[in-house]
Amino acid sequence: MKHAVRTIRPSRRLAALEGYAFDEVRKRVDALRAQGIEPIDFGVGDPTVPTPAFIRERLKTAVDERATAGYPSYQGDPGYRRACAAWMERRFGVALDPDREVCATIGSKEAVFHAPEGILDPGDLILVPSPGYPPYKRGALFAEATPWFYPLRRENGFLPDLDAIPPDVADRARAIWVCYPNSPSGAVADRAFYERLVEKADRHDWVVLSDEAYSEIYFGDEPPVSLIEVQKEGSLVFFSMSKRSAMTGWRIGWVAGDEELVALFRKVKTNVDSGTPTFIQDAAVAALEDETHVREFRDAYREKRDILLAAFAASGLEDCTPPASLYIWQQVPEGMSGIDFAARLLEPDIAAVCTPGEWISDVVADGSNPGAGYARFALVPTLEDTQRAADKIAQLTW
């Protein structure tokens, strides 16, 4: 029987959004594959190495231990939350109450997207980095809040210039997103920066949302500092197992910080989801108790970073060595856009995929786009593929 024709239209919120950048990157990869070309994909920051065997083994035993599956706990299994708190104490020297100051997430993406629902009302202003991880903006928009983009520029070490935020904006803003180690620039924030940030946030009454998904991917001797080492009150920090332990597909992370913020976040989530499967949380506990695999991942990323940087140097590109993260935020040749540059690399003789800077950035108050003229390379292809792409890129002249 034929149904009556229905009126199907997108919500205004959805219709206002352009495509999701990394979905567009995936489409490019698929288009090359359809032409019989296997591209080397530096597009999405999705590790291609297997999740370490001991973590997978722990999952297998956990599935049997949790034979009665049941819904996971909204805030995460107590054992998982204890492991998160213990890890944070070892790593940052900060004691957290696992019951009140930690909440499990289904990976950082959902947490980043949902956090504004708990703290912002329609029309509220939130300060968002440009370039930046797209869910900062999109989560704000779905909460009907207004993102105000602050630029991350090379001349400021890709840190926000807090004094450049106009006073009326600073006064109206309710919250700020920061992300260090930074995606896409790889910049690291030191304690002095967080102290300045917290002082400014105190003055203007901002909640500070700190995305620290890349905290464990660093190349210097000293591990990056966390916002939580400087101030817990008014702070919510977002951690992820994805990059630390090559667990993107497992969908698990956590938030920690101010107990009131954690409680609001938890309340949002009880309305949205039912948590990461508990056996995955059990495996994540095993992952958090081991640092050897994390060191090995860091070494492998450093090796790939250096191979690609040498190729960029050989082809006459600017030195954009990142001290941390999974990315190289490469400045493209003068006069070229990130989109032109990415299109050149996509041609069949190179067939390398990267993300144009313009796709992960927004126009800021002075009308410029700080992501223009950059391209982001995720250091995720194998060493051999990275070398293959580097050999070809090194031959390019611009």
Ligand SMILES: Cc1ncc(COP(=O)(O)O)c(C=O)c1O
């Ligand atoms: C800056 C940043 N934050 C958060 C995430 C989300 O990671 P996940 O949802 O896998 O925990 C990503 C993923 O690429 C990211 O780049």
